Amino acid sequence: MGEYMQSVIVCRSCGRTIDKEFIYCPWCGTVLAEHEQGAELIQSAIDRLGPVQQKGCYGRIDRMETTLQQIEEDLSLFIARNDSRVT
Numbered sequence: 001m002g003e004y005m006q007s008v009i010v011c012r013s014c015g016r017t018i019d020k021e022f023i024y025c026p027w028c029g030t031v032l033a034e035h036e037q038g039a040e041l042i043q044s045a046i047d048r049l050g051p052v053q054q055k056g057c058y059g060r061i062d063r064m065e066t067t068l069q070q071i072e073e074d075l076s077l078f079i080a081r082n083d084s085r086v087t
């Protein structure tokens, strides 16, 4: 009996017993009190992940632009050299 009580909690929203392993009540979807902090942590981690992913994408574009600028400079130098050779 004691062991059973430890592995099961009662949903504060619908009153059904749920396995402690669950983060959300499978019956009504309420975040279980014992996991509320964990759910918040997961949510904040997801929130933080968004901007970081975007920043990473912008960083890649910045790098690409730098590379393109370099290629452009190299090309114009190459063309200038060719032009001077022709004339």
Ligand SMILES: [Zn+2]
Residues within 6 Å of the ligand: 011, 012, 013, 014, 015, 016, 025, 026, 027, 028, 029, 030
């Ligand atoms: Zn519930």
